[in-house]
Amino acid sequence: MSTRRDFLKGVLASGAAATACAAAVPALARETRPRPPEALGLLYDATLCVGCKACVAACKTANDNPPEFSTVDHLWDTPLDTSGHTFNLIKMYRNGTMEVKDQETNGYAFMKTSCMHCGDPSCVSACPVSAMTKDPVTGVVGYNADKCIGCRYCVVACPFGIPKYQYDSPTGRIGKCELCRHRYKDGHYSACAEVCPTGATLYGKTSDLLIEAKRRLALKPGVPAKFPRGKLGGPDQSYETPAGKYLQHVYGEKEYGGTQVLKLSGVNFAKVGMPDLPPDAAAALSETIQHTLYGNLIMPFAVLGAMTYFAKRNVKPDDESSDKEGS
Amino acid sequence: MAENQHAAPAPVGGSLVNALTLTCGVFIALMAAILAVRFLFGLGAVTALNDGYPWGIWIVVDVVIGSAFACGGFSVAMLVYIFNKGEYHPLVRPALLASLFGYTLAGAGVIFDLGRWWNVWNMYWPGSVNPNSVMFEVAVCISLYVVVMWIEFSPVVFEKLGNNDARKKVGKAMFFIIALGTVLPMMHQSSLGTMLVVMGAQIHPLWQTPLQPLLYLLTAIAMGYAVVLFESCLTSSAYRRKLETHMLTPLAKVMLGFLAVYLVVRIGDVVVRGALPKAFVPSVEALMFWLEMACFIAPLILIGAESNRRNPGKLFLAGILLMLGGALLRLNGFLIGYETNVGDAGGFTYFPTLAEVLVTAGMFAIEVLGYIIITRRFPVLPREVVQAAH
Numbered sequence: 001m002s003t004r005r006d007f008l009k010g011v012l013a014s015g016a017a018a019t020a021c022a023a024a025v026p027a028l029a030r031e032t033r034p035r036p037p038e039a040l041g042l043l044y045d046a047t048l049c050v051g052c053k054a055c056v057a058a059c060k061t062a063n064d065n066p067p068e069f070s071t072v073d074h075l076w077d078t079p080l081d082t083s084g085h086t087f088n089l090i091k092m093y094r095n096g097t098m099e100v101k102d103q104e105t106n107g108y109a110f111m112k113t114s115c116m117h118c119g120d121p122s123c124v125s126a127c128p129v130s131a132m133t134k135d136p137v138t139g140v141v142g143y144n145a146d147k148c149i150g151c152r153y154c155v156v157a158c159p160f161g162i163p164k165y166q167y168d169s170p171t172g173r174i175g176k177c178e179l180c181r182h183r184y185k186d187g188h189y190s191a192c193a194e195v196c197p198t199g200a201t202l203y204g205k206t207s208d209l210l211i212e213a214k215r216r217l218a219l220k221p222g223v224p225a226k227f228p229r230g231k232l233g234g235p236d237q238s239y240e241t242p243a244g245k246y247l248q249h250v251y252g253e254k255e256y257g258g259t260q261v262l263k264l265s266g267v268n269f270a271k272v273g274m275p276d277l278p279p280d281a282a283a284a285l286s287e288t289i290q291h292t293l294y295g296n297l298i299m300p301f302a303v304l305g306a307m308t309y310f311a312k313r314n315v316k317p318d319d320e321s322s323d324k325e326g327s
Numbered sequence: 328m329a330e331n332q333h334a335a336p337a338p339v340g341g342s343l344v345n346a347l348t349l350t351c352g353v354f355i356a357l358m359a360a361i362l363a364v365r366f367l368f369g370l371g372a373v374t375a376l377n378d379g380y381p382w383g384i385w386i387v388v389d390v391v392i393g394s395a396f397a398c399g400g401f402s403v404a405m406l407v408y409i410f411n412k413g414e415y416h417p418l419v420r421p422a423l424l425a426s427l428f429g430y431t432l433a434g435a436g437v438i439f440d441l442g443r444w445w446n447v448w449n450m451y452w453p454g455s456v457n458p459n460s461v462m463f464e465v466a467v468c469i470s471l472y473v474v475v476m477w478i479e480f481s482p483v484v485f486e487k488l489g490n491n492d493a494r495k496k497v498g499k500a501m502f503f504i505i506a507l508g509t510v511l512p513m514m515h516q517s518s519l520g521t522m523l524v525v526m527g528a529q530i531h532p533l534w535q536t537p538l539q540p541l542l543y544l545l546t547a548i549a550m551g552y553a554v555v556l557f558e559s560c561l562t563s564s565a566y567r568r569k570l571e572t573h574m575l576t577p578l579a580k581v582m583l584g585f586l587a588v589y590l591v592v593r594i595g596d597v598v599v600r601g602a603l604p605k606a607f608v609p610s611v612e613a614l615m616f617w618l619e620m621a622c623f624i625a626p627l628i629l630i631g632a633e634s635n636r637r638n639p640g641k642l643f644l645a646g647i648l649l650m651l652g653g654a655l656l657r658l659n660g661f662l663i664g665y666e667t668n669v670g671d672a673g674g675f676t677y678f679p680t681l682a683e684v685l686v687t688a689g690m691f692a693i694e695v696l697g698y699i700i701i702t703r704r705f706p707v708l709p710r711e712v713v714q715a716a717h
Contacts, residue, residue, distance in 0.1 A: 128450055286524040293514075
């Protein structure tokens with residue numbers, strides 16, 4: 001009986017083929033991608049935020065989104081979370097007596113929830129049809145409903161829970177902040193930053209915003225300092241106010257390799273809904289695995305070659321009729 | 328060349344109308360009605376899906392688990408044609424048929440879940456595809472594999488139609504089709520696991536690992552053999568045919584081999600990554616982890632001994648347990664162990680609606696009904712020397 005030997009040979013050959021290929025393609029390991037040098041983004045400073053939600057209303061208008069109700073009277077737009085129809089929201093942190101703003105115990109704080117425009121976005125890596133893309137210059141993560149198949153892998157993949165789907169419609173789309181890229185041609189920028197009365201949401205190049213964020217972290221709490229509003233590098237709308245008590249952490253500087261939206265807070269970021277993320281993006285690992293296995297289809301073709309060789313030997317040309325003859 | 332003498336496949340015959348086929352018909356009709364509502368009013372009208380759980384049982388059960396259950400065709404074909412174990416040849420056609428249905432339906436089932444299904448052609452459009460996307464790899468591979476399986480199965484149809492020329496032509500290329508039919512499932516079954524990697528820390532540490540593709544591939548192959556044990560025992564008893572124990576006993580040994588390798592990799596991975604302590608934290612995740620592990624380990628105990636592998640009842644049970652283990656690995660990874668936006672207590676929950684369950688039931692009903700119709704009318708199962716009365 002030669003079958004056992006053939007079996008073992010088969011196991012060895014296919015194993016060897018697979019190992020050889022895996023060894024031949026380690027160069028495909030993909031590093032986490034940094035932000036593009038000209039990346040645009042926002043700086044949200046929770047210590048400046050007064051929770052007026054002007055940004056939430058402006059975002060609705062700019063993106064032509066309907067109001068969402070969470071109260072019985074249905075009078076005001078009162079979304080409880082971002083959704084397929086709400087791309088920006090100010091959430092509130094409450095603890096104990098809520099006496100002091102930006103304090104973790106017996107305090108309260110605000111936090112903006114909207115797309116972070118990751119340097120290496122999971123949603124872009126996940127999307128099978130390139131409906132979710134990252135602009136190579138501005139780095140804005142944009143969405144194209146004409147390509148989107150509605151699989152919601154982007155919704156699943158995002159560590160911030162940002163892309164959301166419109167389940168209430170037979171033609172539902174994915175909804176997310178696109179940094180108001182559709183308003184740039186009219187000389188506008190992100191509506192949330194445009195309307196923010198305190199400069200808590202500031203628009204600009206992420207590299208400039210990062211410098212501004214670090215300047216703020218170096219300020220002495222309570223000592224008056226200048227804070228720009230609207231667009232960093234735009235017309236001067238700055239004003240003076242006492243600096244807040246910051247955690248020494250620019251959220252988004254290093255998370256997942258860096259995001260284009262940066263955040264400052266007085267309360268632990270995990271407590272205000274910003275997840276603890278490693279410096280390496282999940283997309284980098286996912287794509288490293290994907291391209292190690294399938295890069296240039298080397299491995300699939302090698303295994304296919306081995307399989308074809310054995311199948312050619314073992315499949316009789318007219319397999320079924322030889323069975324019938326009981327040969 | 329090892330030649331094995333087997334009875335040629337032949338239609339089982341008998342009536343197509345009975346309590347089982349009628350029940351299947353009712354479930355299929357219910358599914359059609361629910362799907363009509365879904366396509367007219369959107370996913371929210373019939374499902375419990377939400378932004379915290381954007382994937383429910385239509386994806387996790389119908390596609391991820393369903394396609395793994397449909398690995399019998401690939402597992403057996405690999406054994407027979409690649410490793411030249413001709414003695415299992417009679418198992419090829421029925422296993423392939425079950426796989427064909429499983430995969431065709433998994434492919435069709437995806438459409439029900441796609442929120443913008445009319446754009447699905449972008450998946451194959453060169454200007455749209457994203458080769459970085461694991462889902463792109465899975466989708467293209469599954470689509471190709473469905474076509475490959477229909478070609479693999481086409482001799483059965485040609486045989487029924489008496490078209491010998493076409494059968495011979497396909498027969499000449501069959502070795503390549505069979506080779507393709509082993510490589511494609513290896514690719515997408517492993518990638519189904521890789522799909523979890525990009526979700527990062529949203530997946531519980533017990534199920535988040537870069538070894539995902541290997542774990543999913545090993546379990547898919549083992550589940551393939553388990554499904555054959557299950558399906559062969561069930562078919563034999565339903566059609567009152569002779570049990571195929573002479574083939575199932577050694578097949579079960581192959582299955583246990585893959586299972587043992589899987590367990591070594593799985594346990595090793597959990598320990599090396601330092602995730603094991605999470606299995607001892609009182610939580611739903613830990614409970615589900617142990618349930619999953621129990622389902623994987625039980626077959627080793629149940630049919631580890633050769634004498635137990637000759638017992639069809641134990642083979643059947645071991646097959647079911649392994650299928651359950653593989654199903655739990657997938658359910659736990661994609662649903663139980665998934666939590667969106669870690670750190671933010673979003674308060675999202677998901678439990679499938681009756682409508683979702685009925686659609687999943689309808690999908691399985693199509694498989695069962697299709698299997699009955701085809702085995703009764705087409706030459707799939709080996710001819711019985713003495714046909715039992717129906």
